[in-house]
Amino acid sequence: MELTDELLSAYNLGTSDLQVVPIRNGLINATWRIDISHNSYILQKVNHQIFKIPENIAFNVRMVADYLQKHHPDYFFISPIQTHSNEEMLHIADKGYFRLIPFVKNSHTINTVEMPQQAFEAAKKFGEFTRLLSGFPVEKLKITLPDFHNLTLRYQQFSEALENGDHLRLQESKEYIRFIKEHKNIVTIYENILRNHSFKLRVTHHDTKISNVLFDSKNTGLCVIDLDTLMPGYFISDVGDMMRTYLSPVNEEEKDFSKIEIREAYFKSIWDGYMAEMGNELNAEERNHFIYAGKFMIYMQAIRFLTDHLNNDTYYGAKYEGQNFVRAGNQIVLFKKLLEKEGLLKKMVEK
Numbered sequence: 303m304e305l306t307d308e309l310l311s312a313y314n315l316g317t318s319d320l321q322v323v324p325i326r327n328g329l330i331n332a333t334w335r336i337d338i339s340h341n342s343y344i345l346q347k348v349n350h351q352i353f354k355i356p357e358n359i360a361f362n363v364r365m366v367a368d369y370l371q372k373h374h375p376d377y378f379f380i381s382p383i384q385t386h387s388n389e390e391m392l393h394i395a396d397k398g399y400f401r402l403i404p405f406v407k408n409s410h411t412i413n414t415v416e417m418p419q420q421a422f423e424a425a426k427k428f429g430e431f432t433r434l435l436s437g438f439p440v441e442k443l444k445i446t447l448p449d450f451h452n453l454t455l456r457y458q459q460f461s462e463a464l465e466n467g468d469h470l471r472l473q474e475s476k477e478y479i480r481f482i483k484e485h486k487n488i489v490t491i492y493e494n495i496l497r498n499h500s501f502k503l504r505v506t507h508h509d510t511k512i513s514n515v516l517f518d519s520k521n522t523g524l525c526v527i528d529l530d531t532l533m534p535g536y537f538i539s540d541v542g543d544m545m546r547t548y549l550s551p552v553n554e555e556e557k558d559f560s561k562i563e564i565r566e567a568y569f570k571s572i573w574d575g576y577m578a579e580m581g582n583e584l585n586a587e588e589r590n591h592f593i594y595a596g597k598f599m600i601y602m603q604a605i606r607f608l609t610d611h612l613n614n615d616t617y618y619g620a621k622y623e624g625q626n627f628v629r630a631g632n633q634i635v636l637f638k639k640l641l642e643k644e645g646l647l648k649k650m651v652e653k
């Protein structure tokens with residue numbers, strides 16, 4: 303990454319002693335840590351092929367930051383640094399949209415959940431975030447990614463890929479395709495939720511994987527990060543993605559599917575952490591869908607990876623041939639393992 307003069311001057315960054323360290327983490331945006339003498343920053347380039355109106359992200363973050371500042375001044379929230387012309391994001395023609403965020407000293411992120419405590423802390427942080435914003439006028443948030451967790455549409459895109467996708471890949475994916483079709487009831491339940499007035503639209507993060515929480519050296523959660531997909535949504539999106547990414551000791555990239563597992567203690571930690579904050583917010587109908595949340599997100603992610611594979615990786619890209627096929631297979635195994643343990647997990651939450 304070459305830091306252009308425009309970028310450096312927009313943020314009044316000097317050039318002496320400057321170091322840029324790429325952070326290879328998310329699948330969508332590009333991220334770097336910038337070290338300048340004693341300060342560090344996080345620089346991100348927003349993928350505007352995907353986030354078509356990046357200004358909407360900046361708008362949402364500003365609204366939420368102002369609300370939290372007013373109503374919960376002690377809450378630790380990281381706002382982007384403004385440019386010298388007081389903008390939340392810097393648009394450089396032909397280069398894209400950038401934002402600069404202060405790096406929180408003595409904080410770190412993790413990529414895999416290795417202790418139940420980490421799952422508890424993360425779930426608590428995401429729960430707290432939604433709870434503190436329960437009085438926020440959620441309808442004012444802009445839609446940064448239309449239909450992001452619209453499972454009906456994801457299924458439709460999958461069906462279209464079955465018609466128009468790559469022929470060879472379609473042949474090779476027969477088993478996965480059959481599996482997705484066989485479990486279409488996950489879509490039906492989602493559609494019932496949309497019609498169910500008990501389900502409340504809340505300020506939803508929509509990307510609650512573990513690397514979106516900052517931890518301190520004692521593994522206490524400090525704050526949530528990556529607010530690109532902050533939008534009105536249902537709690538199943540946030541709880542579901544926690545289940546998708548904290549329950550198994552290996553992530554979606556793992557090719558050895560025998561390593562995929564549902565760790566009950568980690569489920570308990572997600573429940574305890576999230577409910578410690580959201581226990582009084584969720585109504586009975588929502589609580590009853592706590593485990594469904596995991597099925598919803600894992601199934602949707604399997605569909606998204608498989609659809610992208612069939613469409614020749616136009617969304618996620620692929621670092622090696624068949625990467626999205628592997629990811630889809632991985633998520634299908636995770637889904638199956640969750641079904642196997644569903645009864646057990648239900649008993650745990652009924653206690």
Ligand code: GN1
Pocket residue numbers: 327328329330331352447509531554603
């Ligand atoms: C993408 O870029 P990242 O890792 O934050 C995707 C999520 C997926 C995730 C799977 C905007 O998130 O929905 O769950 O990959 N984000 C978008 O790893 O599509």
Ligand code: MG
Pocket residue numbers: 328509528530
């Ligand atoms: Mg993200």
